[in-house]
Amino acid sequence: MNATVNADPAELAKFSDLAHRWWDPESEFRPLHQINPLRLAWIEQLAGGLAGKQVLDVGCGGGILADSMARKGAEVLGIDLATKALRVAQLHALEAQTQGVTYREVAAEALAAESPARFDVVTCMEMLEHVPDPASVVAACSTLVKPGGWVFFSTLNRNPKSFMFAIVGAEYVLNLLPRGTHEYAKFIRPSELAGYCRRADLTLEHSKGMAYNPLTRRYWLNQDTSVNYLIATRKVAV
Incomplete structure (x- = not known):
């Protein structure tokens, strides 16, 4: 792999x-299927609807979110560097006859150089x-x-609680995810992500946490960002 590509070959594999x-x-991937309606509804609400909008899903994997946004009426491009996952996404779109979604194997940085200011929602x-x-990214x-x-x-998030919940709990106790899915050192504190956003002219507008009950196997959004969290930002208008 080209050394300039911002990707870890082990992660792609x-x-x-x-x-x-x-x-x-x-x-x-059951957790992704379960949380997808939550994140889709949050995105759609804040973006003022998705119908008719140009949407980019970076790191789309097999297309779970990209497909659902297209079904809300968006024109969606999903990008990833995991070739097999993209092929699965493309095949699913054909089998499910999903309109308005396409996929490309391209890095976000390369697409940014090619198509700046192209999308309404990313x-x-x-x-x-x-x-x-x-x-x-x-x-x-x-x-x-x-x-x-x-x-x-x-x-x-990166803290002792997230290590216990997202790695020990999710990967080793509850078996929600394959062991080795995450590396604790790569977790990102909200303050760090906010800093990346500010330097990229993105203004933080909203944040949410995500919780899980292992007894009911139910996920929901809340205000606790100590483990899983989502942020919504807007590009500074010139």
Whole structure:
């Protein structure tokens, strides 16, 4: 892999090996299927609807979020560097006859150089904690969105609680995720992500936490950002 690409080959291989299971709601990707309606509704509400908008999903994987945004009427481009996951996303779009979604194997930074200020909404969910330089991805997302447009991120906080819940609990006790899915050192504190956003001319507008009850197997959004969290930002209008 080109050394200038902001990606970890081991991370790409990890998700490519599981690619055939992306759309199985009882697979390792069950949490993504379960949280998708929550994050989709939050994005749609803050963005003032998705119908007719140009939307980019950075780190789209097998297309769970990208597909659902297209079904809300958006014109969606999903990008990723995991080849097998993208093929699964493309195949699912064909089988499900999803209109308005396309996929490309391209880095966010490369697309930003190619198509600045192209999108009304940019999403980058559950991806920043898997790349070597998350600030570079944030900057690319800012370049890609139109002035005044929305950019949404979700990731994992870095603290002892998140280590216990997101790694020990989710990967080793509850088996919600395959072991080795996350590396604690790559988790990102909200203050760090806010700093990346400010330097990229993105203004933090809203934040949410995400909680999980292992007994009811239910997720919900709340104000506790100590483990999983989402932020909504807007590009500074010139």
